[in-house]
Amino acid sequence: GESVGLHLPTLSVQEGDNSIINCAYSNSASDYFIWYKQESGKGPQFIIDIRSNMDKRQGQRVTVLLNKTVKHLSLQIAATQPGDSAVYFCAEKDTGNQFYFGTGTSLTVIP
Amino acid sequence: KAGVTQTPRYLIKTRGQQVTLSCSPISGHRSVSWYQQTPGQGLQFLFEYFSETQRNKGNFPGRFSGRQFSNSRSEMNVSTLELGDSALYLCATRGDSLYGYTFGSGTRLTVV
Numbered sequence: 001g002e003s004v005g006l007h008l009p010t011l012s013v014q015e016g017d018n019s020i021i022n023c024a025y026s027n028s029a030s031d032y033f034i035w036y037k038q039e040s041g042k043g044p045q046f047i048i049d050i051r052s053n054m055d056k057r058q059g060q061r062v063t064v065l066l067n068k069t070v071k072h073l074s075l076q077i078a079a080t081q082p083g084d085s086a087v088y089f090c091a092e093k094d095t096g097n098q099f100y101f102g103t104g105t106s107l108t109v110i111p
Numbered sequence: 112k113a114g115v116t117q118t119p120r121y122l123i124k125t126r127g128q129q130v131t132l133s134c135s136p137i138s139g140h141r142s143v144s145w146y147q148q149t150p151g152q153g154l155q156f157l158f159e160y161f162s163e164t165q166r167n168k169g170n171f172p173g174r175f176s177g178r179q180f181s182n183s184r185s186e187m188n189v190s191t192l193e194l195g196d197s198a199l200y201l202c203a204t205r206g207d208s209l210y211g212y213t214f215g216s217g218t219r220l221t222v223v
Contacts, residue, residue: 036214043115104153
């Protein structure tokens with residue numbers, strides 16, 4: 001079965017520092033990955049995605065890195081701001097077009 | 112364009128009752144998936160509908176059911192509610208490209 005896990009359930013960073021959130025996945029055939037941000041009382045919000053034929057993708061202040069060799073995904077947030085405090089989920093899509101989600105990492109930004 | 116709309120936002124029901132939740136997808140999105148989110152279990156897949164047909168189903172009891180209408184709006188129903196059904200129910204929709212998987216804000220169901 002699928003298994004998407006996060007290395008750390010909580011992460012605290014100082015405002016202005018960079019944040020790195022990690023995710024491990026188990027299905028080497030997964031071909032698409034997404035990072036979501038979920039704020040309290042809201043649904044998950046799409047942040048950035050990456051296809052399996054890529055190693056890195058950058059957005060505004062966010063970068064996703066994919067290491068297929070070790071089946072590892074990471075989300076880097078540059079210059080973390082208080083508004084970045086939320087729970088972050090990774091999701092993988094298998095070849096059957098089914099999405100699997102990690103349990104999430106809670107990011108707290110300390111002013 | 113409008114996002115994914117879920118109604119109602121909050122709901123309180125008593126054990127044994129049944130409940131119906133609604134999800135209206137982004138215009139043009141024909142796939143609607145439902146998830147249950149609880150603090151201990153994270154996001155658990157319930158089912159996916161595409162063109163009025165259930166395409167995938169998660170590991171939930173038969174008390175959980177759903178349907179999709181010709182306009183792609185979807186409903187999920189939970190019968191004989193249990194305390195453990197208290198959760199945030201999320202729907203996510205996508206277009207034919209398989210990407211751009213977008214969530215609604217969810218319905219917070221509390222069973223008392």
